[in-house]
Amino acid sequence: MKMYDLPDDSGHFGIYGGVFVAETLIHALDELRQAYQRYRNDPEFQAELAYELKHYVGRPSPIYHAKRLSSKFGGAQILLKREDLNHTGAHKINNTVGQALLARRMGKPRVIAETGAGMHGVAAATVAARYGMECVVYMGSEDIKRQSTNVYRMKLLGASVVPVESGSKTLKDALNEAMRDWVTHVENTFYIIGSVAGPHPYPMMVRDFQSVIGREAKTQMLEMFGRQPDALIACVGGGSNAIGLFYPYIDDQNVRFIGVEAGGMGIATGKHAATLCVGKPGVLHGSRTYLMQDEKGQIQETHSISAGLDYPGVGPEHAWLKDSGRAEYVSVTDDEALQAFHDLCHLEGIIPALECAHALAYAAKIAPQMGKDKLLLVNLSGRGDKDMNTVANLSGIKF
């Protein structure tokens, strides 16, 4: 059987992906592609990355068998890949460490990033401090209101946080603004994209940096259970934590991939961010992929309780995995995610981020229909500290 080898040389996953950017950025992307090509197989680069992931990020992250949660559902065993235990509290840092090391080798003293919930912004600000680089983070002014703690964290780490007032004032607009900055300062600036989105080589590069999640899981599953899981479940906004878990399993056809999107207030209400479930292919932010858009091709505003999933696009590789049938994509509502959030708090003593609470909520749906000998590996991509205000507000509590 042919091994999976996408993207192709021009950055395409079937009809998806590619390099849909203005001419000014073509050269910068060529440079980045060449640099990444050179260092992805460079032993010295890989050794430094491995060292940083171990000693700075705190990897490997453990797999935890959530026994009380599993017995509540009365079916499949639920295992959690604990990305929430990483430094800065989410999987995002796996990628920012990698890109920062690359930026240093490319001689770029300034890094920029976009952020929605603020987790990628914090991870970018963290590595910028760690390696002594200037850092500017673009964040929608709506998100700044929702995630004030993360804004303060970024500032503590020495980054400038620039509020973005255009469009819907959320993640997609922050990405537009970061692109505009990059076009303007292309010589000294490295753009650290936080998800498997954007023009080639970003979707491939971010996937590769996040793949440490799935590579570790493969080893850990064998050690703990003597076999691989029956299904992998991860939330999908842009899709970086999901790809990070899925990718190393891509040729293991008997491992199911399930990506869980934000169903918001319900698909029927139109207030959701379930791009792969109901969107249509188009071009945004440098690649062809599924998008939430109206019939005229204008990008639509999305809704999710979790700012990190509130994005009208999705990584192009997920678009390909959907069309090829290798992965399934489903959605759960805000309410279902909240229920899963509280269950994990009460039964396992773990406060998850609202993003990965979506993955937990879907595990809760399918686990009861499966035998007790089945293994579901859920990517617990981040911790929930950042969501205290959101959850408290829903319960009518103000700090």
Next chain:
Amino acid sequence: MSRIAATFSHLQQQRKKALIPFITAGDPEPSMTVEIMHALCNSGADIIELGVPFSDPMADGPTIQRSSERALKHGIGLKQIFELVAEFRKSNQNTPVVLMGYANPIEALGYQKFIELAEVSGVDGVLVVDYPPEESVELAKHLERHHIDPIYLLSPTTTEARIGQVANLSRGYVYYVSLKGVTGAKHLDLSDVEKKLLQIRSHTKLPVGVGFGVRDAQTAKAVAKLADAVVVGSRIVEEVENSARQEVLSRVSALVKELRQAIDQR
């Protein structure tokens, strides 16, 4: 000969340079677009770049972003823009119209439908900011078959090797983005532009337009000495934004006349 080629050849005979103003279709409201287009022509425009508004205009500065938002409030889309162009064509068969915008509205309509409607309505050229040649060879060929010029951007960061490839696919004119940045920025460097234009001209005989950062008559005049066409966008859109409705036409006309005079005066 295409309307764009005819325009440039006519100007060359008169030893004049082209003035290409940009406006956003539907800004400040769709009912004013055709009137503004006629006013541009009457004040000295040779070609009109008509912006197709998009919700996420990545390459545009704040001025054109706001104009897109104003236009989109009226729900304008490609089909309505083609109707506006057709209406403009009823009384103007000479001035080329170039649609300038982003990929997704075209993707949503579909290539075939887009090209059919463009041809029927009298569109002469198409410039899609986020369709670099690598991603649009097929579209460019379709456009050409339907007598519409695919126009591509060149930038200060475009390598010499690439200039030839891009120019090869372009028809009508090539558009040199004079600075690293978004539309409406303020730091165009004339000596850089001069150097790059020499490089570009060694690879193509197509006319070269220069835009991004032409903010006043003086810059327009200086750019006209180097290029075949001067593109002015944000400065005109600013005039639309800052005028009361009843003054939009007169103020835009006054500005375009001033630019016309400046580039003709050499």
